[in-house]
Amino acid sequence: MTAPVVEAKAPGRAASKPPAPARRRGFAVHFAHYKWLYLLLLPGVLYFAIFRYGPMYGVSIAFKDYVPFLGVNGSPWVGFTNFTDFFANPDFPRLLGNTLILAFLNLGIAFPLTIVLALLLNEVRLSVLKRTVQTLVYIPHFLSWTIVASLSFLLFALDIGPLFQFVNLLFGTNVDILSDPNWFRPLIVLQEIWKNTGWGTIIFLAALATVDQDQYEAAIIDGAGRFRRVWHITLPGIRSTIIVMLILAIGQMLNTGFEQIYLMTNALNRSVADVFDTYVYFVGITQGAYSYSTAVGLFKSLVGIVLIFGTNWLSKRFNQSGLF
Known part of the structure; x- marks a missing residue:
């Protein structure tokens, strides 16, 4: 009785891929099995495709002298002219300085306070008290910046605002807090802490x-x-989460928030209030410099990408967990 002949495979030869119809059938079975998960994924995919990736086509006008009547494709190409004009603009150092100062204040004060508040809430053992405090600190996040700015105007209104009277009584001054450039940044940081720290x-x-x-x-x-x-158990246990959130926060450093800054800006504090976000609005929308303002926005986005990759690289360099 002869033994069955087994065909020997050549050494180092990879196994052949299944035919295309078999792969399609396998994908169809997989999709049918997880169809509800894919259905739940669909709204998120559509959101990013329509509102995030779709508008990226318009970024090309940063390299053109965009004329609305000619359209994106018909507008003449100017290369990096808009970027060089922006870097040579006398407003660039002021905008960069104002943006970075606010970014570092938020990163150095608001971000650690979020961790401190989480640690304090974690130490509360009475569940009713813990849930109550959590609810109270979450609520401000759901208020729009318009409401936050309105509350600030009421509290710090000249002569009649209760916090205006308290602060001036405490420091022995009579300063219009809403218009004084020296008080603009503390107000912005306090608003950020009150609104988003709990969330x-x-x-x-x-x-x-x-x-x-x-x-x-x-x-x-x-x-x-x-x-x-x-110090020795809790913080090391959440170190990876802190690093990931820090990387994301650093990547968003130049996004100081248009709505908040715009609502708190006036003619007297504009010297410290102008940042990249408001500058893009004033130049692009009110003055019609679409290509120039797009170049400013693209510069800000590219800096954010560099900060994310750079911070992630440093994290991995020091043997810490990173974002990717």
Whole structure:
């Protein structure tokens, strides 16, 4: 009785791919099995395709002298002229300085406060109190910047605002806080803290829930106090989340927020209030310099991309988790 002949494969030869009809059938079976997940994914895909990737076609006018009557394709090509004009503009150093100062203030004050608030909420053991405080700090996030600016005008109104009277009584001055350039940046940072700090704790609270509780019990047995437990267990446990959120925050540094800045800007504080976002609006919409303002916006986006990749590279260089 002869043994069956087995065809030997050549060494190093990769297995042949299944034919195209088999691959299509496999994809059809996979799609049918996960059809509801794909259906849930569809709105997000459509949103990014329509509102994020679709408008990127118009970025090309940054390299053209855009004329609305000629259209995007018919407008003459000017290369990097709009960028060189922007960098040579006397307003560029002021805009860059104002934007970076506000960005670093928000990054250095508002971002750590989000972590601190999450740590404080995590230490609250009474569930009713914890949920109540969480609700109270989440609510401001759902208010528009128009309402936040209106509340600021009421609280700091000249002569009649309660916080205006308190601040001037505290410092012994009589300064119009809403118009004084020296008070513009503190107001912006305080608004950012009040509106978004509570909402930013959601991700950190979720990360805190994953920290191993056995480590806390072991630390308590060893005599570690609450501060040492936070420093040696809690913070290292959420380090990767902090790094990822920090990378995203650094990537958004130049996005200081158009609506907030625009509503709080007036003729007296414009010297410190003008940033890239408001400059794009004033130059592009009110003055009709579409190509020039698009170049400014593209420059800001490119800087954001460089910051994200650079911060991620530094994180990996120091053996920390990164965004990708």
